[in-house]
Amino acid sequence: MKFHRTLFVCVGMALASTAMAAGPSAEAKAAYRQAKDSAAAAYKLARAKCDVITGNPRDVCVAEAKAGRVRTEQEASALYHNTLKAYTDSRLRIASANFDLDKTRCEALTGNDKDVCITQAKATRVAAEADAKADKKAIEARTDARDDKMTAEYKVALEKCDAFAGAVKDSCVATAKKQYGK
Numbered sequence: 001m002k003f004h005r006t007l008f009v010c011v012g013m014a015l016a017s018t019a020m021a022a023g024p025s026a027e028a029k030a031a032y033r034q035a036k037d038s039a040a041a042a043y044k045l046a047r048a049k050c051d052v053i054t055g056n057p058r059d060v061c062v063a064e065a066k067a068g069r070v071r072t073e074q075e076a077s078a079l080y081h082n083t084l085k086a087y088t089d090s091r092l093r094i095a096s097a098n099f100d101l102d103k104t105r106c107e108a109l110t111g112n113d114k115d116v117c118i119t120q121a122k123a124t125r126v127a128a129e130a131d132a133k134a135d136k137k138a139i140e141a142r143t144d145a146r147d148d149k150m151t152a153e154y155k156v157a158l159e160k161c162d163a164f165a166g167a168v169k170d171s172c173v174a175t176a177k178k179q180y181g182k
Contacts, residue, residue: 035076
């Protein structure tokens with residue numbers, strides 16, 4: 001589970017930092033629809049298996065099916081939208097679904113064990129939400145720092161161009177603009 005979360009975060013960071021300027025491609029839309037359909041089919045199958053169980057184990061089974069569906073749909077949605085906000089929202093929704101699953105598991109317990117279980121579930125959710133928000137802030141900070149650095153380097157390049165005159169200066173400025181995307 002930690003591996004999947006780490007992989008998801010790394011892929012999210014990589015894609016969010018190089019987000020496409022245009023909208024999602026037709027292939028991305030098809031992959032998104034396929035992932036949603038796959039999640040729905042897997043949920044129906046898992047839910048059907050839960051129908052033969054009774055009591056709290058049935059509730060846990062249903063919650064596991066829902067959490068699996070939410071995870072699959074949210075990961076697909078994040079990849080489809082390919083924005084930092086989409087990745088963060090996806091991680092928050094997955095954390096919420098996992099919290100609901102953990103709460104359902106705690107319902108089988110009684111007394112202090114149940115209280116401890118629910119407190120642990122809340123702590124896990126809070127930690128996952130904090131990680132998602134912190135990762136978003138870290139990515140935004142890196143992006144801002146990269147932009148500031150690029151602007152500073154662009155200003156240095158323009159200052160170097162001031163040593164020239166005429167066509168050479170124009171060429172130097174054009175090269176700097178092209179190099180720094182200005």
